[in-house]
Amino acid sequence: MTDQPRAVHLADYQPYTHRVEHVALTFRLAPRATRVLAALRLSPNPGRPGRHDLRLDGEQLRLIAVRIEGREVAARVDATGMTIPAEMLPEGGFTLETEVEIAPEGNTALEGLYMSRGMYCTQCEAEGFRKITYYPDRPDVMAPFRVRIEADLPVLLSNGNPLGQGPGWAEWEDPWPKPAYLFALVAGDLVAHSADFTTASGRAVALNIWVRAGDQDRCAYAMDSLIRSMRWDEEVYGREYDLDVFNIVAVDDFNMGAMENKGLNIFNSKYVLASPETATDDDFARIEAIIAHEYFHNWTGNRITCRDWFQLCLKEGLTVFRDQQFSGDMRSHAVKRIEDVLMLRARQFREDGGPLAHPVRPDSYVEINNFYTATIYEKGAEVIGMLKRLVGEEGYARALDLYFTRHDGEAATIEDWLRVFEDATGRDLAQFKRWYTEAGTPRVKVWEEWDGESYTLTFEQENPATPGQPEKGAKVIPIAVGLLNPNGDEVLPTTVLELTQDRQSFRFPAAARPVPSILRGFSAPVVLERDVSPEERAFLLAHDTDPFNKWEAGRALAKDLLARMVTEGAAPGPDWLDAIARVTFDEGLDPAFRALALRLPGEDDMASTLHAGGITPDPARIWAERRRMGEALARRLGPQLPGLIEALAEPGPFTPDARAAGRRALRIAALALLARVDGGRAARAAHAAADNMTEEVGALIALLEVGAGQEELVAFEARWGRDRNVMDKWFALQIAHAHPDQAVAVTEALTRHPDFDWKNPNRFRSVIGALSANHAGFHHGSGAGYRLVADWLLRLDPLNPQTAARMSTAFETWPRYDADRQGMVQAELARMAAAPGLSRDLGEMVARMRG
Ligand code: ARG
Ligand code: ZN
Secondary structure, eight states: OOOOOOOEEGGGOOOOSEEEEEEEEEEEOOSSOEEEEEEEEEEEOTTSOSOOOEEEEOOSOEEEEEEETTEEOOOEEETTEEEEOGGGSOSSOEEEEEEEEEOGGGOTTOOEEEEETTEEEEEOTTTTGGGTSOBOOSTTOOEEEEEEEEOSSSEEEESSEEEEEETTEEEEEEEEEEOGGGOOEEEESOEEEEEEEEOTTOOEEEEEEEEOTTOGGGOHHHHHHHHHHHHHHHHHHOOOOOSSEEEEEEESSOSSSEEOOTTEEEEEGGGTOOOTTTOOHHHHHHHHHHHHHHHHTTTBTTTBEESSGGGHHHHHHHHHHHHHHHHHHHSOHHHHHHHHHHHIIIIIIHHHTSTTOOOSSOSEESOGGGGOSHIIIIIHHHHHHHHHHHHHHHHHHHHHHHHHHHHTTSEEOHHHHHHHHHHHHOOOOTTTTHHHHOOSOOEEEEEEEEOSSEEEEEEEEEOOOBTTBOOOOOOOEEEEEEEEOTTSOEEEEEEEEEEOSSEEEEEEEOSSOOEEEESGGGOSSOEEEOOOOHHHHHHHHHHOSSHHHHHHHHHHHHHHHHHHHHHHOOOOOHHHHHHHHHHHTOTTSOHHHHHHHHSOOOHHHHHHHHHHTTOOOOHHHHHHHHHHHHHHHHHHHGGGHHHHHHHTOOOSSOOOSHHHHHHHHHHHHHHHHHHHHHTTHHHHHHHHHOOSHHHHHHHHHHHHHTTOOHHHHHHHHHHHTTOHHHHHHHHHHHHHTSOTTTHHHHHHHHHTSTTOOTTSHHHHIIIIIHHHHSHHHHTOTTSHHHHHHHHHHHHHTTTOHHHHHHHGGGGTTGGGSOHHHHHHHHHHHHHHHTSTTOOHHHHHHHHHHHO
């Protein structure tokens, strides 16, 4: 056994011993032997009085030379870095030069400098820079960088502004001090899709999206999204861009979605490239959101960064919040909110309720890459949404202005963040801070009472135990409520109640018993527990003026029904069927909203809800009953569906805007239902007629769901076989929509497909990730799903630990299931834990999941 990797603790934070005043880097690129020369201008940090050794991080570097003020020194080198004893350092400032050799070609972890199909690129967040050169690789060390790249390639890019270039070389200078995790370098045979932007104060900015030849015609939407993001950040947050160029590069091999390197964002090509023929409406929406997200980081992340990685939510929660606001402004706030909450519940509530639960600001970690989670990102954004609700629009605007002026150029903390809100609004946020330090999803119970004159709502909050946190205090929970009278008129418009105690009551004058609409807009990331009759849910679905709660009423109706189908053998009745029918055909409602209302509750969501209610979920049974539910709905709506499908056909060429996308979403939902009663006839016709990927994939899924679509799959492969991004869909959807008894076999067959390039993270996720997402297939009673996923994680781990660790979260829900399944998952976790040479990444995840 190797040593147990050590945890890092927030409480141990100390400023760095030195300051880095300037960094000059030279790269002589070669696939197997790249030379990196670094010259660091260093001085003692007055924040750490006394004389200190100089410790630099460095991993997998072949050291050639170290010089201080031009003279060779003997540094102590170990597996994680180098130390130069204090005695060997000149007093005051000095220049340290290092020369190292690295091998980007062999870098399969895709962290540091690596190669993707002939192109050099980097990924340094969180701790990848230490695989490029010796450096204090921590976000609170910020410095201006100058970079020279030498390589016989046409395009050589780094951060900041171009200084000069010639045949085989280019130089870049980034004037804004930045932490090393924002460093980037790209070199390759690329072409640009370009545009210009002028900032509000008149700075001309050259915008480029760099892609492989042949992909230039798929950049227009990303460019349009970038321009809209830049304008929006000026208008809404008063934030302007601060360099002469903004470059984006699309890379096929990438562990995550994208990266906000200063002036040189690097993207997974999947989140840049789009054309109507190759990308779905969901792809377009994600591209818009991620382009915006990375751009917004220029202020929330780059100009103001994080003091240490425990503060990751400082930049990620805020930037997600900002990209959600942006998407809402560009599209529909109601629809965006519903989609965000669906995602939050599916990923973050799931995480918060299992062995991997951690606070939005954790206080220890083994491998920081394991903390780029839904909790840090999505719950981090929810916490900001609550803050905004509590202090109001104006208070929020004042606090943000103060944040930008007070902390520009700094590496800040959550304490700094909360202090700007306190200083700008006079509010005490000591109790609110628990949202950052305590994990777990609060459960809020509600009772109501009406005495003829007044109406009282009583709330009780319960904060469940999570790993390492058995007890926790009451949270500040903003609960937005409205009251309707029995005719459906609103008698109390949306009002925010502040729940701050374990139990609290709020009284309203009411001459008639009102119908409450509670947690409007999903005003806090909590689980609301209240016994509500199907009649009242149907009433709210018909009358609630809050679009989120209107949708939520329909969803709750469906979930109650599905739960009763699973546990008591109930059958879908008119209360649900008629209510959904009314919404589906209500022309006064946004088609995108109607499509969301038609979506059945997910199986994983259902399993979680049953488990929370004390029932052990049976995945096969949930799958079968959910299917029955869809069939009943199809029979109920069936006769009217062809008319709806017809009416929603979009004449004219494809446009990716929200209005057109919403109509397609409803049309596809209708096609999928109709397939259950017409054997797939309409879907097959729609598939044949489709001139865009949204309808092609939508119709194909409708067919796969009824056991058809094999011919269409063959045709799809024949048409798109050479397109990596499109083929990812082909792999994923056959697995995601496979019958539970066949999901493992389908996956196994696809792992033998010649194009199953499992070292490519997108392809790996499309296959192994798709199986993990097929709830009844992954949790199949045979245990074959668990085994196959574990086999592949073990295979990927030595090459790409980060992606292997991330995908291991497939196993995080095991405590919900029966003893047999629990035993089988535990056996797989034990098998992984015992694997020789298991990475720190996967090792930490497995250990936490085993508990
Ligand atoms: N900062 C990037 C983003 O959210 C994500 C980078 C994640 N990198 C990692 N190694 N986990 O925009
Ligand atoms: Zn981010």
